[in-house]
Amino acid sequence: MILVLFGPPGAGKGTQAERLRDTFRLEHLSSGDMLRAERASGSELGQRVSGFMDAGQLVPDEIIIEVVLARVIKPGSGMGYLLDGFPRTLPQAQRLDEALAAAGSRVDLVLSLAVPDGLIVDRITGRLSCPRCGTVYHLKNKPPLQAGVCDHDGETLIQRKDDTAEVVQQRLTAYHAQTSPLEEYYRNHDVLGGVDGTADIDAVTRELSELVRSKVVSST
Numbered sequence: 322m323i324l325v326l327f328g329p330p331g332a333g334k335g336t337q338a339e340r341l342r343d344t345f346r347l348e349h350l351s352s353g354d355m356l357r358a359e360r361a362s363g364s365e366l367g368q369r370v371s372g373f374m375d376a377g378q379l380v381p382d383e384i385i386i387e388v389v390l391a392r393v394i395k396p397g398s399g400m401g402y403l404l405d406g407f408p409r410t411l412p413q414a415q416r417l418d419e420a421l422a423a424a425g426s427r428v429d430l431v432l433s434l435a436v437p438d439g440l441i442v443d444r445i446t447g448r449l450s451c452p453r454c455g456t457v458y459h460l461k462n463k464p465p466l467q468a469g470v471c472d473h474d475g476e477t478l479i480q481r482k483d484d485t486a487e488v489v490q491q492r493l494t495a496y497h498a499q500t501s502p503l504e505e506y507y508r509n510h511d512v513l514g515g516v517d518g519t520a521d522i523d524a525v526t527r528e529l530s531e532l533v534r535s536k537v538v539s540s541t
């Protein structure tokens with residue numbers, strides 16, 4: 322089963338992805354985490370994408386497509402994937418579809434989290450993440466058990482460089498210009514499921530889980 326989590330930055334994709342991953346035993350593939358890992362490793366690829374990320378711009382399609390597709394298309398694995406942050410442009414979605422079709426698969430369900438722009442800045446600027454395991458917290462909505470420390474590995478939490486108020490505006494601009502048209506694309510492919518991302522975290526998880534369950538039932 323291939324699921325895509327879709328929505329603006331700060332919609333809660335990362336948090337919900339962790340929960341869905343555990344419930345449905347999916348492999349969570351976050352394109353942002355992959356890029357941050359490349360950057361942390363100091364690789365040439367990491368250096369190439371760093372400037373785009375810090376400025377809140379999308380990295381070029383040809384780079385991200387190569388990075389993500391190499392991880393998703395493992396013919397015969399039979400594994401379920403939860404894509405988070407990819408695709409983010411029409412060419413990315415089309416390349417993903419082509420690659421999946423060639424491997425006899427397809428995107429089964431796109432879970433779209435709707436959150437208005439007005440709530441996004443507050444959500445993102447209160448966000449903290451673990452540089453080691455990638456777990457995302459929020460000062461108000463999802464605080465760690467001990468302030469400033471990751472629940473899972475004790476690492477000191479950090480604010481992402483692109484989670485500042487200025488960069489968030491740029492990320493929102495990129496979202497509306499390049500990513501939101503994908504909703505139409507997936508609606509036309511009859512795989513779009515929408516959820517109100519402003520509800521509390523548990524309610525959103527319940528709704529998303531229902532959508533996934535109904536998909537599993539309808540495809541068996």
Ligand code: AMP
Pocket residue numbers: 330352353354356373374375377378379380381385405406407408409410413483492
């Ligand atoms: P995220 O953690 O998903 O918010 O991604 C952080 C940053 O990584 C984005 O602001 C982009 O610069 C880059 N990025 C992640 N995924 C993609 C993608 N699918 N296409 C282009 N850029 C991406």
